[in-house]
Structures are given as C-alpha cells and as structure tokens.
Amino acid sequence: MDIRDKRIAILAPVAWRTPPRAYGAWETVASNVTEGLVARGFRNVTLFATKDSVTKARLVGFVERGYEEDKTQVPPVSTCLHISKALERADEFDLIHSHFDYLPLTYARLIRTPMLTTIHGFSEPDILRVYREYKDTHYVSISDADRDPELPYVATVYNGIDLSNLTFRQQPGEALVFLGRIHPDKGLHLAIETAKKADMPLLVAGIVQDRAYFDHCARHFDGTRIRYVGPVDPVQRDELLKEARALLHLNTIPERFGLVMAEAMAAGVPVVAMDLGSCREVIEDGRTGYLVHNVEEAVEAVRRIDRIDRRQCRQRVEANFTIDRMAARYEDVYAEIFRREAEKH
Amino acid sequence: MDIRDKRIAILAPVAWRTPPRAYGAWETVASNVTEGLVARGFRNVTLFATKDSVTKARLVGFVERGYEEDKTQVPPVSTCLHISKALERADEFDLIHSHFDYLPLTYARLIRTPMLTTIHGFSEPDILRVYREYKDTHYVSISDADRDPELPYVATVYNGIDLSNLTFRQQPGEALVFLGRIHPDKGLHLAIETAKKADMPLLVAGIVQDRAYFDHCARHFDGTRIRYVGPVDPVQRDELLKEARALLHLNTIPERFGLVMAEAMAAGVPVVAMDLGSCREVIEDGRTGYLVHNVEEAVEAVRRIDRIDRRQCRQRVEANFTIDRMAARYEDVYAEIFRREAEKH
Numbered sequence: 001m002d003i004r005d006k007r008i009a010i011l012a013p014v015a016w017r018t019p020p021r022a023y024g025a026w027e028t029v030a031s032n033v034t035e036g037l038v039a040r041g042f043r044n045v046t047l048f049a050t051k052d053s054v055t056k057a058r059l060v061g062f063v064e065r066g067y068e069e070d071k072t073q074v075p076p077v078s079t080c081l082h083i084s085k086a087l088e089r090a091d092e093f094d095l096i097h098s099h100f101d102y103l104p105l106t107y108a109r110l111i112r113t114p115m116l117t118t119i120h121g122f123s124e125p126d127i128l129r130v131y132r133e134y135k136d137t138h139y140v141s142i143s144d145a146d147r148d149p150e151l152p153y154v155a156t157v158y159n160g161i162d163l164s165n166l167t168f169r170q171q172p173g174e175a176l177v178f179l180g181r182i183h184p185d186k187g188l189h190l191a192i193e194t195a196k197k198a199d200m201p202l203l204v205a206g207i208v209q210d211r212a213y214f215d216h217c218a219r220h221f222d223g224t225r226i227r228y229v230g231p232v233d234p235v236q237r238d239e240l241l242k243e244a245r246a247l248l249h250l251n252t253i254p255e256r257f258g259l260v261m262a263e264a265m266a267a268g269v270p271v272v273a274m275d276l277g278s279c280r281e282v283i284e285d286g287r288t289g290y291l292v293h294n295v296e297e298a299v300e301a302v303r304r305i306d307r308i309d310r311r312q313c314r315q316r317v318e319a320n321f322t323i324d325r326m327a328a329r330y331e332d333v334y335a336e337i338f339r340r341e342a343e344k345h
Numbered sequence: 346m347d348i349r350d351k352r353i354a355i356l357a358p359v360a361w362r363t364p365p366r367a368y369g370a371w372e373t374v375a376s377n378v379t380e381g382l383v384a385r386g387f388r389n390v391t392l393f394a395t396k397d398s399v400t401k402a403r404l405v406g407f408v409e410r411g412y413e414e415d416k417t418q419v420p421p422v423s424t425c426l427h428i429s430k431a432l433e434r435a436d437e438f439d440l441i442h443s444h445f446d447y448l449p450l451t452y453a454r455l456i457r458t459p460m461l462t463t464i465h466g467f468s469e470p471d472i473l474r475v476y477r478e479y480k481d482t483h484y485v486s487i488s489d490a491d492r493d494p495e496l497p498y499v500a501t502v503y504n505g506i507d508l509s510n511l512t513f514r515q516q517p518g519e520a521l522v523f524l525g526r527i528h529p530d531k532g533l534h535l536a537i538e539t540a541k542k543a544d545m546p547l548l549v550a551g552i553v554q555d556r557a558y559f560d561h562c563a564r565h566f567d568g569t570r571i572r573y574v575g576p577v578d579p580v581q582r583d584e585l586l587k588e589a590r591a592l593l594h595l596n597t598i599p600e601r602f603g604l605v606m607a608e609a610m611a612a613g614v615p616v617v618a619m620d621l622g623s624c625r626e627v628i629e630d631g632r633t634g635y636l637v638h639n640v641e642e643a644v645e646a647v648r649r650i651d652r653i654d655r656r657q658c659r660q661r662v663e664a665n666f667t668i669d670r671m672a673a674r675y676e677d678v679y680a681e682i683f684r685r686e687a688e689k690h
Contacts, residue, residue: 074471076421077447081475084451102422106429110455126419130426 003335007044009090009113010034010057011098014082015075016066018049022233023207024066025259026120030099031055032160033118036327046093048086060086079103087111095334102130108137114341116140116333118157121256122148138337140330143278146256154333158281159257160326161317165234166241166266168314173243175201176302177269179232179260180249182217183209187250187274192220194248194272194298202248204228205240241267246289246305249273250298258282262321265289268310272301282321288313348680352389354438354458355379355402356445359427360420361411363394367578368552369411370604371465375444376400377505378463381672391438393431405431424448432456440679447475453482459686461485461678463502466601467493483682485675488623491601499678503626504602505671506662510579511586511611513659518588520546521647522614524577524605525594527562528554532595532619537565539593539617539643547593549573550585586612591634591650594618595643603627607666610634613655617646627666633658 010033016024019031027049034047038056047053051061062085067073083104090096090111098104098117108115116138122128131139131151141147141156176195180186188204195202204227208214221228232240241247247264249255254277261271261282271289273279283289289308290301319325355378361369364376372394379392383401392398396406407430412418428449435441435456443449443462453460461483467473476484476496486492486501521540525531533549540547549572553559566573577585586592592609594600599622606616606627616634618624628634634653635646664670 072471074469077469077471077474080448080451081478084454085478088454103425106425107452107455109429109433110452124419124422126417126422129422133426133430 003331003338004040004042005044006042006094006334006338007092008037008042008046008334009086009093009096010037010045010047010049011083011086011096011100011104012047012049012053013100014050014063014066014078015068016050017069018047018053018055020066022231024068026099026101027066029118029120029159032162032323033097033099033327033330036160036323037330039324040327040331048082060089062086083107095337097330097334102127105130105134105137108134114138114337116154116337118142119146119151121146138333138340140333142257143255143281145254145278145281154336155329157326157329157333158321159259159262160323161259161262161266161321162234162323163266163317165238166263167238168266168268168310169242170268170310172245172269172306172310173241174245175203175243177240177244177247177264178202178204178206179237179240179247179264180206181209182206182214184213185251185253187252188213188217190250190252190274190295190298191248192217192226193295194250194302195226196220197295197299198302200245200302202226203240203243205230205232205237207231237263238267241269244269246302247271248298248302249279250292250295251276251279253277255279255282261289262317265313266317266321268313270305270308270310270313272298272305284312284316288316348676348683349385349387350389351387351439351679351683352437353382353387353391353679354431354434354441355382355390355392355394356428356431356441356443356449357392357394357398358445359395359408359411359423360413361395362414363392363398363400365411367576369413371444371446372411374463374465374504377507377668378442378444378672378675381505381668382675384669385672385676393427405434407431428452440682442675442679447472450475450479450482453479459483459682461499461682463487464491464496466491483678483685485678487602488600488626490599490623490626499681500674502671502674502678503666504604504607505668506604506607506611506666507579507668508611508662510583511608512583513611513613513655514587515613515655517590517614517651517655518586519590520548520588522585522589522592522609523547523549523551524582524585524592524609525551526554527551527559529558530596530598532597533558533562535595535597535619535640535643536593537562537571538640539595539647540571541565542640542644543647545590545647547571548585548588550575550577550582552576582608583612586614589614591647592616593643593647594624595637595640596621596624598622600624600627606634607662610658611662611666613658615650615653615655615658617643617650629657629661633661 012018012030018027045057090113178191275291357363357375390402435458523536620636
C-alpha cells in the first residue's frame with residue numbers, strides 16, 4: 001500500500017487555533033506537518049485541532065476555540081476532551097501523530113492504532129515519568145540535543161519553517177538583531193552587552209514574557225543605537241531581517257530547536273549563537289554563523305561576520321529546515337513505524 | 346452470580362494516602378466505601394490508590410505517595426499515570442467505581458468495563474462539559490441538592506462516617522461549636538455573630554484555609570467566650586463535641602453533603618444549619634436540629650435547642666450515615682448498573 005494512502009491523524013494542541021494567529025509554537029509545527037504531508041500527496045490526513053482551525057486536510061474539532069483565546073474554558077477540561085474525542089476514533093486511522101505533550105500517551109494502550117509523539121520539549125522534568133512509562137509507543141525528538149538518554153527515539157526531525165515572507169537578501173543590513181521572547185532564557189541582556197562592546201546598533205523585537213526582565217533591559221533602549229520595536233508579525237519580521245547584519249541568539253539555557261535561527265538564515269542573515277543545546281545543529285559553525293560561549297566570543301564573532309557567505313545560510317535552510325523537508329522526514333518515520341508494527345504482529 | 350463475588354475496582358484520588366492521615370475528603374470516602382464493601386462480605390475488591398495506602402481490600406498503586414505529601418511530583422503527571430495504569434487493567438474487573446473527578450471518564454469509551462463515578466463536587470462549572478459528554482457511564486450524587494439537572498444519576502448515596510471516636514452523649518455541653526475549614530464558605534463570621542447575640546460561648550476548631558478571613562474573625566477570639574482551639578484530630582474532635590450544646594453550620598454557599606453535621610449528630614449534638622444545599626437532607630428540621638436562613642433565625646434556634654432529643658440525632662446517623670449504610674446503598678447501585686449493562690448486551 002502506498003504510504004500516502006495511509007490514514008494519518010495529526011493531534012494538535014488546543015491552546016491556540018492551528019495554525020495560530022500569532023504565538024503558538026506547537027500548533028505551528030502541527031500545522032506545518034499537516035500541510036506538508038498534504039502537499040507531498042498524502043491523501044488521507046485528518047487534523048484534530050480547535051474547530052476554528054484552518055487546514056487543507058480534513059479538520060475534526062471538539063473544542064470550539066483555543067483555551068488561550070477563550071478564558072471561559074478550564075484548560076485541563078478542554079485538553080482531556082480534545083484528546084479523548086480524537087482517540088475514541090483511533091480505529092479510523094493507521095497512525096496517530098501527536099504534538100500534544102504527554103497526556104495522550106496515557107490512552108495509548110487502550111487503543112490499537114500506533115501512536116507517534118513529537119516531543120516538543122519537557123516542560124517539567126517530572127513529565128519524563130510518562131514518557132518512560134510509554135516507551136512502547138514511538139518518539140521523535142526535534143533536535144539531537146533535546147533527547148532524554150532513557151528514551152528510545154525513531155529519529156530526530158527538525159522543525160520546518162514556512163519560507164514565504166522570508167526574503168533572501170544578499171546585501172547585509174547595518175544592525176545586529178535580537179528576535180525572540182523577552183525572557184532571561186533568550187539572553188537579551190547578553191545581546192545588549194555584545195552590541196555595546198562591538199559598537200554596533202541593535203534592534204530588539206519580540207513579545208514581553210518577563211516584565212521585570214524587560215524593564216531591566218529597557219534601561220539600555222535609547223531609541224537609536226539600541227531600539228525595541230515590539231512584537232513582529234511575519235511581514236514585519238521580514239522588514240526587520242532586511243536591517244540585519246547578524247542575528248544574536250545568546251540563549252542562556254539549552255535550545256530545543258530554535259526556529260528563529262532558521263528564519264534568520266532563510267533571509268540570508270548569519271547567526272551568532274550560544275553553543276547550548278541544538279544551536280550547533282541548526283547553524284553550521286563557521287559557514288552560516290558562529291557558535292560562541294560568552295560575550296567576548298560573541299563580540300569577536302560579529303566582527304568577522306562578513307566572512308559568512310549569506311547564500312550558504314539560505315541553502316542550509318532549504319536543505320534542512322523547510323516544511324517539505326520536515327514532511328519528507330516524517331514520511332520516512334511513518335514508514336519505519338509501520339515496519340516495526342508489522343513485525344510485532 | 347452473588348454480587349459479592351463481583352470484581353470491584355475502587356479508584357481513589359492520589360492527592361493523599363487512602364485513608365488520609367489528616368485532611369483528604371475524597372480519599373476518606375474512597376476508603377470508607379472500600380472497607381465498607383469488604384466488611385459487607387465483598388470478596389473481590391481492589392483499591393487503586395497511592396502505594397502507601399492502607400486497606401483490607403487488595404491494594405494496587407502506581408504512585409508512591411500522595412502528591413500533596415511529596416512536592417517533587419507534578420500533580421497532573423501523577424494523576425494521569427494513576428488513572429491509566431488502573432484502567433489498562435479494566436478487563437480484570439466487573440465494575441470500576443471512580444472517586445476521581447472527571448478525568449477517568451475520558452478513558453471510559455476505550456475500555457469495556459462499566460464505570461461508576463461518585464461525583465463529590467463540581468470544582469469548576471466547566472468540568473460539567475466532561476460529565477455531560479460521558480452520560481452513558483453511571484453517576485451517583487452525594488446529596489439530592491448537589492445534582493446537575495442535565496445529568497442522569499443512578500442514585501444519591503450519602504457519605505457514611507466512621508462512628509468510632511464519636512461518643513454519644515445524652516448530656517449537652519455548654520458551648521456552641523464551629524467545626525470546619527476556616528473559610529468564608531463555612532460562615533464562621535455568622536457563627537460568631539450568632540454566639541454573641543445569643544450570649545453563649547463559642548468554640549471554634551478547624552484548619553485555616555483563608556488566612557485573611559481567619560485574621561478578620563480572630564479579632565473576636567477572646568480566649569474565654571469565643572475561643573479558637575486549632576485543627577482537631579478524631580480524638581480531639583470527640584472531646585470538643587462533649588462541650589457542645591449545638592453545632593453551628595451557617596454555610597454561605599450550598600453544602601454538597603456536610604460530613605461535620607453527621608459527625609456532630611453522631612455525638613448527640615443537634616445542628617443549626619443554613620438551609621442551603623444538602624443541609625435539609627442531612628439534618629431533620631425540628632428533630633435533629635434547625636434549618637435557618639439568617640443570624641436572627643440562628644439565634645432563635647439556639648435558644649430552643651434543648652427541645653431537640655439528642656437520641657434522635659444519633660439515631661438519624663445510625664439509620665442513614667454509617668459506612669455500612671453507604672456500602673449497602675452502593676451494593677444496590679452496583680446491582681442496578683449490572684442490570685442496566687446486561688440489558689444493553
């Protein structure tokens with residue numbers, strides 16, 4: 001049987017619509033996987049998501065709207081109903097591909113359809129108890145770095161990004177750019193320090209997730225050399241990247257994947273990234289940016305950023321981080337799962 | 346087949362040990378049902394609870410300790426693992442009797458064993474979405490008052506209490522007694538006002554659940570006429586009830602059941618209760634206490650409290666609110682469920 005005739009159920013989270021209107025990382029990936037499979041010719045894909053979601057696949061929803069967009073909902077109530085209503089139909093599918101964290105795993109032994117979970121992150125170490133208990137299902141990691149040593153994985157599948165609104169530009173801009181949630185994890189304070197020491201302008205964009213930290217950083221915003229431009233939508237992001245000589249991604253905790261690095265490279269912007277977590281998988285050190293370990297190294301790196309060929313940045317994304325590339329990898333993962341399941345029976 | 350040979354699984358919560366060492370209302374009821382069934386001669390009862398639980402039935406646990414007693418656990422993780430590990434063994438049982446709120450319902454259609462849920466309360470109105478979705482399972486209410494009009498119920502089964510450490514005393518004490526969580530819902534401020542207007546001493550016992558409210562009430566504690574004695578264990582509770590002329594239960598929101606009213610009556614103590622929710626089911630107005638609607642009526646009621654025959658109080662508990670009475674009612678409920686399930690097939 002052609003794998004593209006297999007009946008695939010994609011289980012998205014229901015915090016936001018799929019795809020989300022603005023923020024919502026896991027819903028974004030669930031959407032990209034779904035649309036990527038349809039674009040590759042999968043003929044039987046069903047997306048389980050909020051009822052107001054948008055997809056070229058078949059949409060099945062039980063929850064009207066994302067609970068983050070409708071505060072009358074108690075999130076665990078919407079969550080468990082969304083999962084149970086989907087899994088009660090498990091027999092209609094050949095594979096259930098969950099992007100929904102750990103809870104669906106606890107239903108896995110009560111259904112016959114194999115379940116694949118893309119582990120988008122371990123929100124708390126204690127959730128490993130669930131993943132370790134349901135090792136007989138199938139796991140995918142989103143980077144080699146973001147793996148738990150006790151879990152078996154079928155593969156790492158990098159996130160794919162939508163290249164529309166990411167215009168490749170051969171000509172570098174003048175500024176350093178920080179793009180991400182304003183939170184200590186993302187190291188804006190290190191980006192500011194780097195820009196000052198390198199004596200280069202810095203443009204800062206992103207949603208404020210930690211207000212006190214934002215206020216701490218905002219003392220340095222002078223409206224000219226170091227400037228905060230607020231959150232950006234995809235069109236504004238493209239304009240921002242036009243100004244970029246390099247992206248500063250000086251994360252302070254291990255990155256799980258780091259979509260923004262791929263986005264910057266897609267626009268031809270090299271990345272100076274802290275060598276923590278997945279950064280060394282997303283950028284190619286010395287070819288699409290530089291891995292650093294501290295501010296001094298970051299300053300050094302931005303000083304030699306013009307040595308990076310911006311076309312290499314774009315090419316790395318096209319070869320590794322497109323939606324189609326991701327869908328192709330999942331096609332291989334699905335084939336491997338069907339092979340393993342057939343062996344069991 | 347003798348119903349006492351049926352394989353019954355009792356699913357307790359895992360916030361606390363079953364039975365709890367101190368606080369833990371739902372675990373207490375789960376324990377009382379389990380032990381009550383065993384005492385009635387049920388030969389095949391399995392209690393799913395924390396591993397450190399204590400029971401005369403067969404104990405099966407997956408979670409080591411209650412998550413309220415071990416803060417390293419993320420409660421939703423322990424919760425879903427406890428439920429899934431129990432329900433994966435559903436085929437070993439003829440009936441699963443859940444005391445675990447709404448989450449187990451979302452697994453119910455994936456197993457073959459019928460599920461009965463004792464609805465101990467609707468913690469949030471939104472959880473009704475789950476109960477309404479799984480109406481094809483079986484529900485028991487803990488009072489006629491605590492019913493949702495859209496849900497079908499097999500029966501109301503009142504909670505049964507353990508009569509040990511509840512000594513019946515013919516001779517009334519001198520004081521009014523408040524016993525319960527110190528929280529506005531329980532109306533301590535109304536009890537204080539009533540005691541003052543009736544010019545009678547008041548003894549206050551219970552855990553502090555709302556610190557600001559406690560401080561507000563504490564202005565009236567003078568160490569003699571109005572006195573706070575702290576939380577009480579069962580032995581201390583018995584001593585406290587010895588001092589009681591009446592229990593003041595001037596709840597400000599509808600009571601779901603009201604164990605403390607049954608406990609007081611077991612000791613022979615009449616109850617003055619707000620006519621809200623289940624109070625009119627637990628006490629018999631004019632025979633084991635008085636239902637009131639405001640402080641004025643409460644003052645009137647305590648003035649004529651000696652008209653209540655304290656033996657009637659004890660007898661009401663023995664006839665309605667013992668563990669064996671509860672277990673006997675559940676035996677009837679189980680029989681009704683087996684009858685209904687047999688009809689389906």
